[in-house]
Amino acid sequence: MKLAYGKFDPDLNPPPFSSWSAVFSVVEVDLFQYYSWKPKTVAFFNSWVKRNGVEILPRIGIRLQRSPEEYQDAIAIWRERFHDQTIGFLVHSGRKEWIPEESLKELLKLSPDEKYFFEWGKNDSVGGVEFIKRLKFFRGWVVDPDWHRRSLPRLNDSRLIFKLHGWCDERWVRRYGDPHSIRILQTVKKCEGAVLILSYSGKLAEAGLFSRS
Numbered sequence: 001m002k003l004a005y006g007k008f009d010p011d012l013n014p015p016p017f018s019s020w021s022a023v024f025s026v027v028e029v030d031l032f033q034y035y036s037w038k039p040k041t042v043a044f045f046n047s048w049v050k051r052n053g054v055e056i057l058p059r060i061g062i063r064l065q066r067s068p069e070e071y072q073d074a075i076a077i078w079r080e081r082f083h084d085q086t087i088g089f090l091v092h093s094g095r096k097e098w099i100p101e102e103s104l105k106e107l108l109k110l111s112p113d114e115k116y117f118f119e120w121g122k123n124d125s126v127g128g129v130e131f132i133k134r135l136k137f138f139r140g141w142v143v144d145p146d147w148h149r150r151s152l153p154r155l156n157d158s159r160l161i162f163k164l165h166g167w168c169d170e171r172w173v174r175r176y177g178d179p180h181s182i183r184i185l186q187t188v189k190k191c192e193g194a195v196l197i198l199s200y201s202g203k204l205a206e207a208g209l210f211s212r213s
Contacts (some may be wrong), residue, residue: 001189002026003211004057006163006199010037015044021204023211024054026087028197031058031074049085056085057197059119059159060110063094068109076110087195090142090161092119100131107135115139115167117161122147133158138154145187145196146173146180162188166200174202181209 027049036150037045051055058078060071075089091110093103098121110116118132119142122200132138140159143152147167152160164184166173176184188194196210 001185002055002193002195003207004028004195006197006203010041011046015041015048018167019046019204021207023207026055026057026195026197028057028059028199028212031060031078031089034058034078035074041110046081049082049197054085055087056082057087057090057195058082059090060116061092061094062103062106065106066109067162068111071109075114077121088139088161089114089116090119092142093121096121097123098129098132104131107132112137117142117159119163120144120148122165122167124148126151142197145184146176149187150157160191161195161197163197163199164203166202172201176202176206176209178209181206185210185212 003023005021005024006028008027008029010017034042048054078086091107093099098118115137117140118129120129129138129141140161141155142161142163142196143155144165144167145152145162146164162192164176188196198207198210
């Protein structure tokens with residue numbers, strides 16, 4: 001299993017990324033935010049990724065409308081720089097659930113030469129995202145192994161990336177703790193070659209829990 005650092009932000013962890021934990025072998029980066037980083041930060045990040053063998057999950061939000069050329073250019077430049085380091089492109093709606101009439105127009109602008117993993121929102125269900133699976137560039141899903149666990153048996157025919165958001169009915173989860181993390185790991189490790197993204201506030205404090213073999 002590969003452990004990924006979710007929502008990487010160089011403003012919170014500036015070069016030389018000295019607080020980076022070695023248990024993370026993957027980093028999730030917002031694709032369009034990456035192009036707004038300072039040139040020195042970009043140069044250091046590019047070198048750091050390749051020097052340390054870090055893999056990347058670039059994430060694309062579609063709530064903001066862009067032209068097809070914007071998507072295609074951003075992805076093409078990314079591929080030139082990180083072809084060997086990129087596991088796959090993640091696409092999220094920016095909403096609690098995917099809504100076909102609000103999403104399809106923007107999704108069809110994505111570069112058709114790529115394959116994408118589509119990230120479930122908090123309120124998504126198997127039936128509600130079925131329209132995405134019919135897209136030719138569909139590769140798989142990004143699902144929360146805790147929040148979406150009841151839907152996982154119905155997703156066996158798709159490739160999965162797992163992502164812990166800290167979602168909870170009562171409040172945000174800041175710590176999952178030992179028993180809870182063990183149960184989550186049992187779910188994730190049923191998937192051969194799984195990637196687990198930690199994207200909640202306690203990710204650094206609990207990285208060791210999720211790096212257990």
